[in-house]
Amino acid sequence: MAGNSKRRGAIRKDGTKKGMVVGSGGQSRRALKGKGPTPPGEMRPGHPKARAAARRSAQQDQQRRRPVAGRRGDGEGPETVLGRNPVVECLRAGVPATALHVATGMAADDRVAESVALAAEQGISILEVPRNDLDRITGGALHQGLALQVPPYSYAHPDDVLEAASDSGRPALAVALDGVTDPRNLGAVVRSVGAFGGHGVVVPQRRAAGMTAVAWRTSAGTAARVPVARATNLTRTLQEYASAGLMIAGLAADGDVSLDDFDLATGPLVIVTGSEGKGLSRLVRETCDLTVSIPLAGRVESLNASVATGVVLAEVARRRRLER
DSSP states (O other): OTTOTTSTTOBOTTSOBOOOOOOOTTHHHHHOOOOOSOOOGGGSTTOHHHHHHHHHHHHHHHHHHOOOTTOSOOSOSOEEEESHHHHHHHHHTTOOOSEEEEETTOOOOHHHHHHHHHHHHTTOEEEEEOHHHHHHHTTTOOOTTEEEEEOOOOOBOHHHHHHHHHHHTSOOEEEEEESOOOHHHHHHHHHHHHHTTOOEEEEESSSSOOOOHHHHHHTTTGGGTSOEEEESSHHHHHHHHHHTTOEEEEEOTTOSEEGGGOGGGGSSEEEEEEBTTTBSOHHHHHHOSEEEEOOOOTTOOOOOHHHHHHHHHHHHHHHHHHHO
């Protein structure tokens, strides 16, 4: 036992007695604070996941700021049409525009040359701007060196459609769209109305497509000749049309009559087309004098809103020609 140097009070080699060793008393242990669990890679600066997350966030911010040409809208505010193909197509269709922005020093091609020529022919201001300025104007969106400024559309009043019919000397023919939200459908309907002798199109003020640049382009310039009226309350406007002597005919798959038996086609008429998903709203359907269905062959259950409207307009025009 005397040789056990680990026991308390052991004798050192120098003859002194080894006493109690003074320690930290746990103070150093309390002073050491852990850093906690390792944070995920997205929160660690310099980590590949953190860099990827930063890139995704920047892309999302850019998408929110980007003024995408042809996005759904109501035509109440100005638009910026971006890209060589969209710009030249708008100019070919006669979309009213106030300015064509062209990036300085970009490589020109046939579309750029045609866009500049059409803008000059239509009296649209042509502004050559540095690419950095064009990036700022477009919010950093892909513009390919071209941006076309389109002003808000000037809507007609629903009474203007009746006046156009009265001036024509022919029975009134108008189309009202109930809940159609795709501007391409609106543009196609405007084009069909112009092609088959209609006098105008009526759209609701809310929850409906407006005359955006896309609608203008789809109408192939017909929007310059066919008035598009905006109704604060579509049901009330239809009631006013009925009071003026027009029959209100809604399109529905379960219509009261088939298009083949649509004898009201030759009189003053408003054709009402609903949305593809929900069809006619309840109040609008109750306002209609009758509903008309289009006979379909095969397994096709329904037609696109603008296609269905065009089919009915063509039949109305055919019947009116036969009555002359």
